[in-house]
Amino acid sequence: MTPLVYRALSRLALPAVLARLYWQGQRDKAGRAGLAERLGRPGEVSGGPVVWVHAASVGEVRAVAPLVRAMAAAGRSIHLTTNTTTGRQTVEQLDLPVAGVTLAPLDSPGVVARFLSTLRPVAAVMVELELWPNRLLALQKAGIPVALVNARLSEPSLHRYQRLGALIPAALGGVRRVAAQSPDDARRLATLGVPAQRIRTTGNLKFDQTLDEAQVAAGHRLREMLGQKRPVWVAASARSDEIAPILTAHERLLQAHPQALLILVPRHPDRVSLPPSAAAQAADWQWTTRSSGENPSATTRVFVGDTLGELPVFLAAADVAFVGGSLVPVGGHNPLEPALLGLPVLMGPHVRNVVEVDKLLAEAGGRRRVMDLHELADALTALFNEPALARRMGQAAQSVAAAHGGACKRTMDWVAPLLP
Known part of the structure; x- marks a missing residue:
């Protein structure tokens, strides 16, 4: 596919995309309110030159938070965009020092042009794997330097991009600096078309994330209320298709x-109806939700953390963590938050989004692979039967999280020349 063909197709697809967003907005008031932003109208922009930072959603926002703070401390004014309303809420919850935060413009030529003419960024920083061709091509045409940070590219993603022909190499032409998570990511990005001299392996920014001490303290208070001897485990970032096997x-x-x-x-x-009758087979199971304000009792068997941004609270109250997105082919979510808290980590077989971290945790003995619900149940039973084993795994996971910091400084040193 050529850039010209892609531009034409994205223009043709815009009405259907807008119709879908409008339909979704009937259920999501925040998403409906952000429709103008998705059409490239970020609203009033604060004075002075800004750096456009784009992070897809919650995980990417959390990952780039240390870098955003470092950039702000160095005097850069930042406008951050994200693809989701939960991503925007995460920016606000983390109290990131940004001049503005909006939903990202759709990847259609007219929309992107409208966004850039309003924002007028002096540089753009894209987080992880945000290779939207119209955005990158428009930035390149405008002469705005682009950096990819915390960049990752799995082997399957490489093959998918290669099937697009000349489109992605052309879009990558304006990328001046790439801060890759691992040597393998760097190699694959070079294969995709980024000149090797523009790539540096700087590590994973997620190793530099910190947990909110107030949230950790709240988690410890929750655990005191639950009882220290009670077995407690967290299914973190569970996808809808994982909930039945988890239960x-x-x-x-x-x-x-x-x-x-x-x-x-x-x-x-907001997409989960609880309790799912297919999995809640025991009639005497008791459920409660965080949003109800009702604390779990001694007879509660499932406590649903249905509030945004409180995962560290729930992790700090637990003994073991299963990290979701890994029993189904989503690619796995971030296992470093439980590792930072010294919890043994369980993950399914689908970990393409976190290959390097998963490997490090496994090599240290801090992560156990569970291929299905049967192995998940067996692993949980074993860890609660042997508290000493759980402690050793948790300590190993925590040591990995502590040993691989510094990615933020290396990334900042690499991309700083692009950020006037």
């Missing part, structure tokens, strides 16, 4: 540990 695994765990509590934290709380 079935918990049902099996209850056979060995009848007082066990599952803190279920859905990736998208």
